[in-house]
Amino acid sequence: MVHHIEAYHDSVLRVKLQNECTDGDISYVHVVIESDEEISFPQVQLAWHYPAVNIQAYWHPGSFRNKSLGVDWSKGFSSKGTVVAPVGCFLSSDGRNRLAIAYSNAIETVNFHMGIREEDGTIRCQITLFSEPSKPMKRYEGTIRIDQRDIPFEQAIQAISYWYESMDAYRPCMIPKAATFPMYSTWYSFHQELVDKEIEQQCRMAKEIGCDTVIVDDGWQTTDNQRGYAYCGDWEVAHQKIGNMKAHVQKVQAMGMKYILWYSMPFIGLHSKAWDTYKDKLLGYREHLQAGVLDPRYPEVREYLISTYETALNEWGVDGFKLDFIDEFDLNKANDKALEKDGRRDFDSVQEAVECLLEGIFARLHARKADVMIEFRQKYIGPFMRRFGNIFRVADCPNDAVTNRVGTIDLRLFSGNTAVHSDMLMWSPEDTVENAALQLINVLFAVPQLSMRFEKLPPEHIEMTKFWLKFWRENRDVLLFGELRAEAPELLYPNVQARNSSKVVMAVFGSPYVKVVEPGNKKLFIMNGTLHQELVLDVDRELPNRVVEIYDCCGNLVSMAPLAVQKVPHRLKVKPSGLAILTCLK
Known part of the structure; x- marks a missing residue:
């Protein structure tokens, strides 16, 4: 009680x-x-x-x-x-x-x-x-x-x-099909040092590997590469980096890739041309960023932001937007002036003004392009934000497979049918292929995003990435849309599974022990998200008439044999970051 x-x-x-x-x-x-x-x-x-x-x-x-x-x-x-x-x-x-x-x-x-x-x-x-x-x-x-x-x-x-x-x-917004397929991001691979031809080269490789969309992140709008926001706010293309944005977008789209463009939504940089127009319409100023936070309670601020994205959609033909730092619209961080009354504002509440802003953005973009993609990242990922965004991404956690796993599962549990994406995957080219594979295996119950310079990866890393993205695409129906179970959140979800009427996909990340409940005649996939050489398979009944295929992390078939009918548990020799597939014999 x-x-x-x-x-x-x-x-x-x-x-x-x-x-x-x-x-x-x-x-x-x-x-x-x-x-x-x-x-x-x-x-x-x-x-x-x-x-x-x-x-x-x-x-x-x-x-x-x-x-x-x-x-x-x-x-x-x-x-x-x-x-x-x-x-x-x-x-x-x-x-x-x-x-x-x-x-x-x-x-x-x-x-x-x-x-x-x-x-x-x-x-x-x-x-x-x-x-x-x-x-x-x-x-x-x-x-x-x-x-x-x-x-x-x-x-x-x-x-x-x-x-x-x-x-x-x-009420959640619509989810474009493209939002539910793997993407390539330029952030970790380029940071702000973007060049149009190099982006296009990575897109060609990303498409071949298994990605369908590119997210061009921070840097396209400025020649300053100090990773600050002093030049944000005008949102004009830095032509030294991208000579012709419309032609560049069309080249990428001709490869079969969608194109998403990044914006730091609330920031207006000290050195932007727009600074003088909006410097007295701020919630506050962030000295370490050399940027102000726009106050959405002013109607002209909202219109400026909405028209900025609308222009990008109309003039450049992009397919979506990564709208960043929305949580910076925060009255608790406001300066004294923002707390004073101002008759030029048409809202007292910042949250109500943000709602009006987001409604305007989504309505005008959706009217122009019904399948427009809009990405938000943690922490702006609640039920309110599902009205305006159809992609929720894990907060930045470069090279941290465990945090990425926890973030994707947390989001999957609470985000309904909104497309949940991993943080962009990156790893050292000098790492082992088994360790690199863990980056992918940990996020396969969500939509993977990658951010690597593919030409710098060893050939086996490329083959591994192709294998796991191919596996993801072949089993997307259950990985994204099946019934999700995730054990022990306090232990960071060491066992995760998804199932539908024909498949069960399981992954273990801590102990090599695998507990299978009611597999029936379903095809069973078990991902070894550990560096152990063996999986211990415990089932609630015997599994007769099954053939077991064992693959290494690059998709090479290691063995295929009938599963021995014996008392459980079964001990399967599965290499680190490998895969076991158990199929019923007809």
Whole structure:
């Protein structure tokens, strides 16, 4: 049972909490906050306690590699439309949901403050509203969803995602087919040192390897290669790098590749031509970046940004946009001037202004190109952002396969049908091919992005990459769209699997032990995401009439033989980063 929810607030407010309805072990607590006068509401805290029984981990959309329970005196995390979501799930060590909590308002700032209370061994659950100034109002409503069902934690998280989808404020946008195929990015491979002919060369190789889209990142708009943002804001092509953008885009598209272009959405550089126009319409200035953060509460700021992307679509014929740093639209980081009243603004709330901005961007781009792709990356990946973006990417984690795995699985669990992409893959050309293969295997339950200079890779690295992208494409139906299970988030998902009516694809990343439940007659793929030389296969029944194919990490067939009918477990000699395929004999 959820204990009684207490509300802590300023006395000028009236707070009513009503148990709206109960659906099995799911409760909905309706929150109504009222004032006699139209005011900016002060903070309101909603708190209750829950017994910490059989709870060993805590998942939330921004938890990344830290799935620890935490303590009730910690800061918790804040969410808003452009930063994660007000969602948390406490689970047991066997992956069962114990308590999944979500709050209906995923647009305005909400603080989730959940952790162990030392005094009595309970979890103190606290949701704080209005931690930053609200627009003046007399009435506010919201709903707390509390799920105590004994179900797999993945299902509890996915159910929250479906709950948001059912609300008009969070209807996801369409997902172009192209968004669900591998992509090549220029960021790690070029950084800002872009040259059109070199981009085209990489695109030809990327297409041959198995990528269908290029994302041209930072650098196309400036000759300054210091990795700052002092020259952002004009969004004119640096012709020393790309002589003719339209012709360049068409050359890439003629290869069968889509073309996505990067923009740092909120930044206006100190040395841009647009600086003088917008320097007094900023939320703040970032000295270390030599750039200001545009204030979207000004209608002319919104129109400037929208028309910038619309122009790129119309004049250059690009297929999509990577819109970066959206979480920088943050009133908590604003300077004093941005906190003062200004009659030129048509919004008081930054989040409402961002919503208006994103609505304008998506509507005008979608009207021009129905299948336009828009990429956002962690942390701007919640239900609100699904209205405007059809690609969610893992935050930057170069050469870090484990963080990439955790990021892709976290996103897959909470993002519905939005295309989830890995961070761009890169590794040292001097590394072993088995180690390089781990970069791919760790992200195959999402859409891989790559960012390597392919001509610098050894031939075996190229063959390995081709093999795993070919495997991904052949099994995309189950890897992206099958039922996803991911064990032990607190241990960074050491076992992941996806299944549909005909296939089961499994991957192990820690121990070489593989537990298979109810394989039936389905074709079984087991990826060895370890450097062990053997996999130990344990099944809940014998697997007669199966042939086993073993491949190394480059796709070379190592062995093929019937699976010995014996007592489990089976011991399969699978090389590091290799693959075992078990097929029923007809």
